[in-house]
Amino acid sequence: MSYWLYILRCGDGSLYTGITTDVERRLALHRSGKxxxxxxxxxxxxxxxxxxxxxxxxxxxxxxxxKKLTREEKLALIAAGK
Incomplete structure (x- = not known):
């Protein structure tokens, strides 16, 4: 079974990093407050x-x-991944 590392951009502009087996399901959980x-x-x-x-x-x-990366390094990772 493969896992996914994901980064969320929150409404306040902050970034959240996590792992899951299903990104869309996990996003739905985050959005529901769970x-x-x-x-x-x-x-x-x-x-x-x-x-x-x-x-x-x-x-x-x-x-x-x-998670050890600086915000700028995370933004560069995001930009490179698109």
Whole structure:
């Protein structure tokens, strides 16, 4: 089963990074207020980046690496992914 690293742009302009097996389902959870506590009250939420990973372990490692990036580095990653 493959996993996805994803980045959301929140309504306040902040970025949220997470992993899932189904990005659209996870986005629906975030939008309903049942996703991460951070995204509650920060609508609208938009997926701005997604990256497939071969397994959960790889996805967790990649998530940790992306979370260590500066905002500018994350924006460059998003721009390069489009």
């Amino acid at each position: 996703g991460a506590k951070y995204t509650r009250g920060r609508s609208p939420l938009t997926v701005v980046y997604r990256e497939e990973q071969p397994d959960k372990s790889a996805a967790l490692r990649r998530e940790a690496a992306v």
